[in-house]
Amino acid sequence: MFPLRDHNPSGRTPYVVYLLMAANILGYLWYSTSFPTDRSMALFYATFAAVPREIMMGDAPLTLLTSMFIHGGIMHLAGNMLFLWIFGDNMEDEMGHLPFLLFYLVSGVGATLVHVMSAPMSNVPLVGASGAIAGVMGGYLLMFPKARVDILIILIIFFRIIPIPAFIMLGLWLAMQFFGGLNADPNLGGVAYWAHAGGFFIGLALTVPLWLKRGGPxxxxxxxxxxxxxxxxxxxxRIPRVARNLPRRPSGPWGK
Known part of the structure; x- marks a missing residue:
């Protein structure tokens, strides 16, 4: 099950989403080609990735931010950017450009701290934007629970695109993070499940004031x-390009 797009166009150009995607993609192109040996790449990760043990000791606090713009491979990057593209433009539309940027960064830092708490003595570096993107998804669930999301289902030779409500897709994704977290050793490398789950709930909580401002229930x-x-x-x-600017109706390493 792989999300492709939503049916929820934004009412303004998502400049911050574009900026974040450019920073992640251009950054990946730079560091993936600038460090030709495993040793030099390891030194790069040691400098800019978030290492739980170091953060617990009060060292390298800036890695809480820099680690959000580093990825472990092209598929790691591509998956995160797809999720940011699908869900980020609508949250930026609702929040405004600067508030959305702050929301994204706070969600990402919070997600990393949740991971640190799950494995405080780990020396395994944590990289990736998906803790912040999980926060975007949590906010999206609160604001648009029944927005339709097209998902691609692949079962061996069976391929089908079907639309489902966002609360089903995001609920299944969140459940996978909990099951994964319960079955994974947080002191070893792999997927940072608790960073995902933590980022999701942090983003949801940060969106509550906006939801209440819109009228809540x-x-x-x-x-x-x-x-x-x-x-x-x-x-x-067919799969056409998603329209991103339509008029609104008035209304009231670890990889993460």
Whole structure:
């Protein structure tokens, strides 16, 4: 099950999402080609990745930020950027550009600290943007629980794109993080499940004031959990480019 797009166009250009994607992609192109040996790359990670033991000792606090812009490989980067592209533009649209940037960074730092608490003596470096992106997903769930998300289902030779409500897709994703976290040793490398889960709930909590400002339960009643503007429709036979600027209807290492 792989998300491809949502049916929730944004009402303004998501400049911060573009900036974050550019920073992650250009950064990856730089460090993946600038350190040709394993030793030099290891030194790069040791300098800029978040190491739980060092953070617990009060060393290298800036790695709480720098680690969010480092990825362990092209697929790690591509997956994170896809999720940011699908869910980030709508949260930026609702919050505004600068508040969204602060929201993203706080979610990412909080997610890293959750991981540090799960493995405080680990020397395994933590890298990746998905703790921050998990925060975006948590906020998206609160604001647009019934927005439709197209997912690609692959079962051996069976390929099918189907739309499902965001709360189902995001709920399944969150459940996978909990099951993964319960079955993984946080002192070893792999997927930083607790960073994902922590970032998700931090982002959801940070979005509560915006949700209440929109009317809280009344906002859900007014929008029925759907986007507050006409959703994008797609043909089942093709995958067109998602429209990102439509008028709004007025409405009230570790990898992560």
């Amino acid at each position: 009344r906002y859900w009643s007014r929008t029925h959990g759907q986007p507050p503007h006409p959703e994008t429709t797609y043909s089942a036979s």
